[in-house]
Amino acid sequence: MEVVVLILKAIMFFIIAVMLIYAMRHYLFTFNRLMGDQKLYYQDIIDNDLPRVTVLVPMHNEEAVARDVLTVLMKSDYPLDKLEIIPINDHSDDKTAEIINEVAGLYPENIHPLHRNKGLRGKPAALNDAMAEATGQVILVFDADYLPGKGLVRDLAVCFKDPEVGAVMGRVIPINSPKNMLTRLLDMERAGGYQVDQQARYNLGLVPQYGGTVGGFRRIVAQQLGGFDPSVLTEDTELTFKLFVRGWKVVYANSMECYEESPEEWDVRARQIKRWATGHTQTMLRFFSPMMHSKQLTWKEKVDGALLLWIYLIPILIVIGVFDGLALFFLGRMTLVEGLAFFIFVVAYNSFGNFAPFYEIGAGSLLDGSQDRMKLLPFFLFNFAFNTWVISLGSARGIFSRITGRCVQWQKTVRYRTKDARVTEVDEKDTPTNPPKKPESPVPETKS
């Protein structure tokens, strides 16, 4: 019995130690973002030798939004002779294909549809097929419900003038944040995640994550690395670490904002974070060892990379901790340290937000300019059980799929914008006038 109690206490202390490490990590990020030197993105580079860009827009049953995204992309100020757009109709059974063809008919030089009705469904497989057709040196990806500003394509593409950059990620802003409580909470969560977490990691030379939309990567490099694995549900995390372990930079562009629709219903949100948890865990199992053995990375990059890879296992640790605590409680061995410390650190770290402590979310919202919305912070506690359970299921599914080799099916996130909502204008950024045409100079695609 004493051995059992010892093991239970050891597990509890291990969980507390892990929580403490993550709490300190996020406090460091908060401090750095609030007070530290901020690392600029490449947006001030004015270069008329821009790379050829292919914008991929995966679509599965996106009739409500398909026309809008293609229309605003054609309003981009990127040189049209260097811009290719490939809307990927991925096994749609609504009017997506017709809408794509209709818009492509208006811009045949630039929009080259790809219709996929056979083969694997899902974003990774769709991106792989599209990359095979793409002619751009740089691939940018936007989800179908996004509305990129006029200068966003150029602003994202320009960072690839740096030969060390492998991928870029912009800032995602929920457009439907006033809709209900869930969207308001997600808006704050995004503020913590992007404004503080991503930017701090960029400042500190750690691992900003390529997020799969409002971002891009080098096409040849991605193809040489084997493209996207269709069995991994988060192709963005997979690419991030594929690049990271080989020494490519992933840059974060905090000023490159683009609007998205965040989930408006809890079951939609559950499916979304479950998919993230599954894919992230799959990536963790695949890349943890290569990352730790990589000769391209510094020790601090490896440490933070490991913390990033393991992050979706935190809810599983919390579930284990709860049952561990219950066991100690009913064995009469729950002492002050386990009882209090576990909950203090679990709560401080995880309860308020999805892996972002409350002070990080508060800092992000403050920097964003939010004011009264921050009074909703206590409501994040109600996310605690929801996030813990759903993410635990997702992470467990990721581990299970890796062990058994079973594929998990891709599920698309629900769209809320109706067909009747028309886009009249998009937020325009000040951009220089289009540079004069110059012969395209070759850009090295493979990092030596």
Place this chain on the structure above:
Amino acid sequence: MDASMGSVLNIPAAGQKDKIYYGRAYRKLPRISRLHAFIMLLFVLVIEVLIFVFRRYLTYISAYGAWYVARVIEAGPGLAQVNFMYTRIFAVDNMAVYPTAEFAFINLFISIVVLALLPKVQRIGAPIAYWLFYAFIVHLVSSAFFVFVPQYFPYSILEITALYMEVELVTWMLIPPIVLGSVFLYPVSMLGKAALILATLGYSFVFGTVRLAVFLFVLHYGSVIFMAVLFFVFGSLVDFIYIVGFYSVYITGVAHSLAGRRDVWKWLS
């Protein structure tokens, strides 16, 4: 600038903005001065010392207050003292009420039914449903314990209230550094930060006392079968609601005060 700006349907066209917002991508705040940092740390240290010095009296007030509020409970000797932190702190003693086998079985049955039906109930919001799920998982374990091995229940009322008071005491000692840590970096009034710490601490004291009274009431009239739920669902986890609640009101005030103040914001370095 609120992050909800720009709906699809009414984003203004270029050149028609009536206000140019500060770029938020790289703005940051100036560091607080060393004097500011020193004074705040000293303030927290003084609070910690005071809590430690008066810990015995604080637990007396809290335990007595809880006992007084719950004085409908007539059984039991009332206050008792236990060793903790090199002194004797106060806790509440009472006759432990154990569930009958039938009561334990009914609770077990209800827990199973609720856990089975919760996923099917659409009208409850998902976050609340998951919280209920968590609470009933804990209660299921407790009910099963009292159905199968009730003779091994390890706690008396004194032991659990003693653990409660120990947790409360340490919570009071942790609140000042946690609250200060969450607002330490902001270049705003020290008085405001001190007021936040004291307000959170004061609320914690009152809340902890009232909560203990409620716990005593539930344990007496409901039996110790509910002890696990009280501890794991309504214990320290709930403390963070008001800690973050006070923080959220405070940070909202900070946001209002910093909005539009060009003299405060810095960019890049």
